[in-house]
Amino acid sequence: MSKVTLKDISKILGISTSTVSKALKNYSDINVETKLKVQELAKKLNFTPNAFAQSLRSRETKIIGILVPELVHHFFSNVIDGAIHEAEKHGYLVIVLQTHECYEDEIKQLKLLVDKNIDGILLSLSDKTVKYDHIKNIIDEGMPVVLFDKITHLIDCPKVIINDRKAAFSATEHLIKTGCKKIAHITGPLKPKTTIDRFMGYKIALETYNMPFDKSLIYTSENLFFEDGYRLAGQMMAEHPDIDGVFAFIDLVAIGVLKGLREQKIKVPKQVAVIGFSNWLMSKTTTPSLTTIDQPGYDMGKQAFQLLLKNLNQKREGKVFTSEIVEIPTRVVVRKSTNAIIDNS
Amino acid sequence: MSKVTLKDISKILGISTSTVSKALKNYSDINVETKLKVQELAKKLNFTPNAFAQSLRSRETKIIGILVPELVHHFFSNVIDGAIHEAEKHGYLVIVLQTHECYEDEIKQLKLLVDKNIDGILLSLSDKTVKYDHIKNIIDEGMPVVLFDKITHLIDCPKVIINDRKAAFSATEHLIKTGCKKIAHITGPLKPKTTIDRFMGYKIALETYNMPFDKSLIYTSENLFFEDGYRLAGQMMAEHPDIDGVFAFIDLVAIGVLKGLREQKIKVPKQVAVIGFSNWLMSKTTTPSLTTIDQPGYDMGKQAFQLLLKNLNQKREGKVFTSEIVEIPTRVVVRKSTNAIIDNS
């Protein structure tokens, strides 16, 4: 019933636990026959080393933590998926926790992870986080941390990001190149870097193509709900009936816009083109299907773990942590909610 | 830098580690002043007990595992969300793993969890699993396991389920009560209990309302993709132009059906009504919005952990495991893809 230990094996074979341990790990100072005897018996008894005892000695758990704002979220669940897979390849398991965009929760959850003596942490900041001491402290105490997606450059550690500014530029550019003359932007909650970057990408695209920037074309969705897009579609068209393009912060809001426009009998993309951001599963199911920016969550999770692994090795060798930054490429996924590209040749 | 231990504190105060340990745990045989001194210093040095050492002694990790077919899935991510929250309330952390509907992976991932000496496992079976020895074995060896959603009654352990048959009955009944005379059913992969139950619910509803059961009205989506629903919408209407209701196994497929019907200029719900299953986030964003069955994932996760906790306590007290079965209620979420209920009064 209870687990087989080294001692059990050693007693049966009449040898010491040290010998058993070494036999199982193929030490060179153990006789081949002894090794075989031990390994056979171990297999027969289904011996698996006690993880606590190993951890206690090696100071390693082979467990990492991942902390995201929301687990029930197409993008983040993809990141977690990628991280779990990559971790598993290297013999690590993953504890998942959420902040629900709450600063206090972020602090609390990080403490839980640190106290469990896990080997490292993958972290995406909550939107509310504006101070970073709680994170700097755990890094200073030797815990490897990798930031992804929702990051800040005020923390010195490895990071995995997309270039939100560039991606937003591409999104806006796509609208421009498909003939849009008056493009609205629905932005997100104001604090996070992501919001600012996507807004900047939008603005720079307009400038690049010599189009006027009009502050009144910026609408805000604080909580990024479907209903926000639906509502804002009405407000936008009332205030600016000649809008012919909308770049929304996130697919869910863009889909709300689609629905709002449809109810106003406004043709998409003929009269108004719409582009979203993230390429959620649902964006290909809408009518018309939604043009969007692909934000490869799985890859981010995978890369994030790889960066973490590097620093786990650095730590094991007593070396200093690296602070590499990996940028994951995004791309425009062209579907039916935007027009075909105009060929000026 | 490295963690503060009991020994560190004991050396500073010139007392034994036993005393320190007992002081921190408020043992009655320690002088109040000593306790205070110890507790103050512990707080000052930011002492947190070493989790490995505790686990090694107590044989408890305060970690559980949850194994689901797919993490990137609206329903399962909700279950995980619920489980994580409930677990955290009781001081447990959660390791998340996936089977990707693969039997071999299920075996492998379970072994990983067992070998980590976690305290218990929440498990939803893969669609491919038809033998259950790997699960029975770990239960027999004393690991508390709770099954949820994708279950089998061939394993004796606590379970959290929805009544798929009843839910599917309600879905079909809703179509009938809103005037549908010829109702197709899109079923899922053939083996899992869920598929059979939903099919049975559909069939029993027809019988109950004296409607003919026609085998050719049963269509199958093996992988439950959006594209399946889209394709089947065409096939269905070609083979049975007079279909006026569709009950799909899952929302994603139902949404594919919606899109397929739209392209054939078939009015929903006027000509054909559609009902899905699960109440995914996207089902309220479609046009028309999708009537569906709400499958409360968060609650399932929460209840599953509570059942697990019961057996963790049973185990601690050396008692035998319970095998309670909790059924989570579902309900029809009426939206715009089905007609209004006909009042016969």
Add this chain to the structure above:
DNA sequence: ACATTTACCGAAAACGTTTTCGGGGTTATT
């Protein structure tokens, strides 16, 4: 005055593994 209780503390073992160090025995080298 002696016996007994009470209050407080520490030694030690235990959880199971890993690894260093050295010892004992055999074989090979001068």
Add this chain to the structure above:
DNA sequence: AATAACCCCGAAAACGTTTTCGGTAAATGT
């Protein structure tokens, strides 16, 4: 025959915590 080299194994300490079991000294009771 003495020394060196080598092979194989085990004792022991270490990781940090918890808890049992005494033990000493002071306080109390007779």
